[in-house]
Amino acid sequence: MDTWQLLLNGFATVIQPANLMFAFIGCTLGMLVGVLPGIGPAAGTAVLIPITMSMTPTSAIIMLAAIYYGAMYGGTITSVLLNMPGEAASAVTCIDGYQMAKRGKAGQALAIAAIGSFIGGIFATFGLVVIAIPMSRIALSFGPPEFFALMVVGLSLVMGLASNGCA
Numbered sequence: 001m002d003t004w005q006l007l008l009n010g011f012a013t014v015i016q017p018a019n020l021m022f023a024f025i026g027c028t029l030g031m032l033v034g035v036l037p038g039i040g041p042a043a044g045t046a047v048l049i050p051i052t053m054s055m056t057p058t059s060a061i062i063m064l065a066a067i068y069y070g071a072m073y074g075g076t077i078t079s080v081l082l083n084m085p086g087e088a089a090s091a092v093t094c095i096d097g098y099q100m101a102k103r104g105k106a107g108q109a110l111a112i113a114a115i116g117s118f119i120g121g122i123f124a125t126f127g128l129v130v131i132a133i134p135m136s137r138i139a140l141s142f143g144p145p146e147f148f149a150l151m152v153v154g155l156s157l158v159m160g161l162a163s164n165g166c167a
Helices: 002-014 017-035 041-047 057-082 093-102 106-140 144-162
Strands: none
Touching: 002 017, 002 106, 017 041, 017 057, 041 057, 057 093, 057 106, 093 106
16 A cells, blocks of 8 residues: 555655646657657657756656657657658557548547557556566565576577577
């Protein structure tokens, strides 16, 4: 139950007017970056880190998260309107979103993408809240043998995916 209290404390921090303003500004900047071709959300967030250098740590993290989220949505805008995904995550949006835009329903396509993203983000946040503590306990119990096993599995997967499939 302590996890839910911490989540509510986090929401109380975000609802402060200054943090809401930073979230709005970050989301707007993120959308502007996301619309640019070739600059993905991670690169856009990295480029805009200097903006947050004079902020408090909490406000800076809120603004960087909003920049990232806005950049993800900015890629959806180009997918729907121009049939060019801004990043890989919005490539599927080109399939139906652009067809809706050609029929004059671009606003509906953008709204569907935004609402779907919001609902997915809410479920992901609550899923993270539920699974974070049990997963952290498992991760903290890892020792050298488990790390070695993870490295072997990771390298095996990389080798298998990088090979041309011929035995």
